[in-house]
Amino acid sequence: MFKNLKSTILAILLSVCLFSACSKKDYFVDTGLHDPNYNGTILQYLNAKPMLFDSLVRVINVAGMNDVFAKENITFFAPASSCIHRAIKNLNANLRSNGKDTVSKLEQIKPEVWKETLAQYIFKGSYRLKDIPQIDTAALNAFPGQGYTSYGGRSMNLGVFYNDASGVKYVGYRQLILSFIPDFSNPKVGLINTPVATSDIQPTNGVLHVLRYQGHSFGFESSRFITAAISAGIAKAGE
Template identity: 55%
Template sequence: MMNKLTLKAIILIAVSMVLFTACQKDKYYFDSGTQKGTYNGSILAYLKSKPVYFDTLTRVIELAGMNDVFDKQNITFFAPTSSTIYKSVKGLNAYLRQSGKDTVSKLEQIKPEAWREILSLYVFKGTSKLKDYPQIDTLNMAAFPGQGYTSISGRTMNIGVLYNDAVAYEGNVEKSRVKYAGYRQLFVSYIPNYADPKVGLINAPVASSDISPTNGVVHVLAQEGFLVIPGTTSVWKSKHNFGFTTGLFINTVQSYGILPVTP
C-alpha cells in the first residue's frame, strides 16, 4: 500500500511540475520563424518593452513623428531590428566619406521625412497574420508569386509565405522529402521594378510572426545573425538593411538632405 501511495504521489508531483513549468513559459509559440502570442499594450509599447532589439527603432519612430501610428492605429508592422538601422547608417557614412562629405553622427541629422518614408515601407493598414497571406516560392514565382500589398508609404510591396519542404535525414543522408510540407516562413519583399514585379525582389524574412499587441500585429524581421527574443528561438540568418538595401536608404536620405550636427 505504501509503495502504491508513494508512486501515486510521485506521479502527481511530476504532473504538477510539468503544468507549473508550462504556465511559467512565455506564452509565445515559435515554430521555425512563426510566433503566436499576445501583448497587453500597443505596438509601440511592445517595441519599447524589448529595448535590446528595438531601442533604435523606437527612436526612429519618434523622429519620424509616427508615435500615434504605432500607438493608436490598427496596423500590421514588419519590424526591423535596431541592428538593421545601424547597418544602413554605417553604409551611408561610408558613402559620405568617399564623397568627401561630413558623416552622420546623430540620428537626428537625418530628416523626419526620410525616416518616415523608409519606415512606412514596413507598415500596412489593418491586421494580417501569417495565415492571411498567400504562398510564395522564390524558385517558382510563376506558380506561387505571393501578392502585392500597398504599404502606408503608398508603395506596393510583395508579401508571401514560403512553404519549405519537410525533409527527413538519417545521419547526414537525406532519406525523404515532401514538397511544401515543412515549416512556413513569412517574407516581405521590396519590388524594384513594377513592370516586372516577379523579378529581382529584395526579400526580408520574418523571424517571429503573429505577435499581437492591442492595435495590430507585429512580424519581427530577421537580423544579421540569429534573432533570439525571450521565449523564442530563431532559425533564420539574414543580412537585411533598413530600407531593404543600403543604396535605397542612402538615396532616400540624400533626397531630403542631411542636417548639420548641432551642439
C-alpha cells in the same frame, strides 16, 4: 544474504522515487501554447523591448509617426535596431568616401526620409500569417505571394513560404516573407526577400511581425536609402 538485502533496499528506493520526489510533475510543467496577445499598443510593445528596438523607436519619433503606432490599426513588419545601424554604416561609408561629414545621430537625417522608409514596413489593417497567400521564391509563377500597398503607397510583396520536411515539398513549417520590389515593370524579378523571425504578435491596435535581422538593411536597398538621405540634406551634428 547481503545480495538479497541490497536488492530489497534498491526496490524500496525505486518505489520512493516513483511515488514521491521523482514524480514527473515535480520537474515538468507543460506551459502549453504561448499567448500571442499583448496588452498594449504596438508602440508600447516596441518600447518594452529596448534591446531589440531602441533605435527603431527613435526613428518612429523622428519621423513623427508615434500616433500611427499607438492609435491606428496596422500590420507592422518590425526591423530590429541592428538593421537601422547597418543602413547608417553604409551611409557613412558613402559619405566618408566622398569627403563628407558622417552621421553620428539618427536625428541628423531628415524626418521625411525616415517616414518614407519606415512606411514600407507598415500596412493598414491586420494581416496574420494565415491571411497571406503562399510564395515560393524559386517558383514565383506558381506561388507569387501577393502585392500589398504599404502605408506610404508603395507596392510590396507578402507571402508565406512553405518549407519542405523529410523530403516532402511544402509540408514543413511556414515562414512569412516581406519582399521589396525594385522594378515595378518586372515585379517578379530581383525581389529583396526578408524573412520574418517571429510572426502574429497581436497588440491592441493590430499585428506585429518581427523581421529576421541577419543581412537586412533598413530600407531594403542601401543605395536608395543613401540617395534619399543625401538628397534631403543631412544636418550637422549638434544642430
